[in-house]
Amino acid sequence: MNREDLLFLPISINITGKKILLIGGGNVGYHKASILYRFTDKATIIAPEFHEGFNNLPFTLVQKRYSTEDLEGAFLVYICTENKELNHTIKKECEERGILASVCDDPIECDFTSPAIYKNGNVTIAIASNAQNVHQSIGIRNRVQELVEDGSIKIR
Ligand SMILES: C[C@@]1(CC(=O)O)C2=NC(=C\c3[nH]c(c(CCC(=O)O)c3CC(=O)O)Cc3[nH]c(c(CC(=O)O)c3CCC(=O)O)/C=C3\N/C(=C\2)[C@@H](CCC(=O)O)[C@]3(C)CC(=O)O)/[C@H]1CCC(=O)O
Numbered sequence: 143m144n145r146e147d148l149l150f151l152p153i154s155i156n157i158t159g160k161k162i163l164l165i166g167g168g169n170v171g172y173h174k175a176s177i178l179y180r181f182t183d184k185a186t187i188i189a190p191e192f193h194e195g196f197n198n199l200p201f202t203l204v205q206k207r208y209s210t211e212d213l214e215g216a217f218l219v220y221i222c223t224e225n226k227e228l229n230h231t232i233k234k235e236c237e238e239r240g241i242l243a244s245v246c247d248d249p250i251e252c253d254f255t256s257p258a259i260y261k262n263g264n265v266t267i268a269i270a271s272n273a274q275n276v277h278q279s280i281g282i283r284n285r286v287q288e289l290v291e292d293g294s295i296k297i298r
């Protein structure tokens with residue numbers, strides 16, 4: 143499979159009461175957690191070491207290395223360690239359990255990816271590039287945000 147052959151469908155997934163797990167507490171883990179916090183105040187983060195920003199998030203922090211049992215009851219898993227081999231192993235263990243996972247260093251392994259988001263109340267504008275060009279997604283999102291904020295696009 144080549145990256146160019148990937149197909150991602152944009153959907154809004156119901157996370158009410160569901161267990162969201164994020165493994166890895168570094169820069170990328172913190173970034174993903176900050177975005178998550180705009181949608182939920184419940185998630186569990188597992189890592190031996192955490193970015194200091196996690197102190198300002200309401201999530202449950204579990205300071206330890208990942209082990210397979212951590213996946214129990216998980217609905218969505220964000221895999222965000224810097225260890226490619228470990229990320230791959232976690233993804234495989236998610237797949238064996240039918241759990242949807244996003245792997246931060248390998249779009250081909252991702253069951254889902256995160257779009258660039260502009261959120262204003264209940265309105266969410268999400269831009270994705272089919273995992274091909276994250277800078278393009280960020281650029282378009284920033285432009286949409288400007289247009290909403292200067293009143294060119296009315297969302298209310
Ligand atoms: C939009 C956003 C959403 C979010 O994460 O919330 C998002 N990445 C963001 C930021 C960002 N990502 C990267 C940098 C550093 C760039 C640099 O250094 O130059 C920055 C900028 C920064 O951090 O400021 C690098 C990067 N990203 C991926 C890889 C792996 C790879 O592509 O192989 C690498 C290379 C790592 C390496 O090589 O080391 C992969 C993915 N990143 C995606 C989404 C998915 C595709 C979405 C789409 O379809 O477009 C996908 C496929 C999977 C996923 O992560 O879901 C978020 C913007 C948040 C915002 O601004 O609100």
Ligand SMILES: NC(=O)c1ccc[n+]([C@@H]2O[C@H](COP(=O)([O-])OP(=O)(O)OC[C@H]3O[C@@H](n4cnc5c(N)ncnc54)[C@H](O)[C@@H]3O)[C@@H](O)[C@H]2O)c1
Binds near residue numbers: 165166169191246
């Ligand atoms: N998807 C994206 O948007 C994106 C953006 C930039 C970088 N990346 C990729 O993300 C990866 C991570 O980058 P980073 O800057 O967050 O790295 P980092 O070193 O800052 O963080 C890694 C985290 O993983 C944790 N960790 C290590 N071993 C673990 C284990 N056994 N169990 C649980 N947690 C463990 C560490 O304690 C740390 O908290 C890199 O491969 C990078 O290329 C992805």
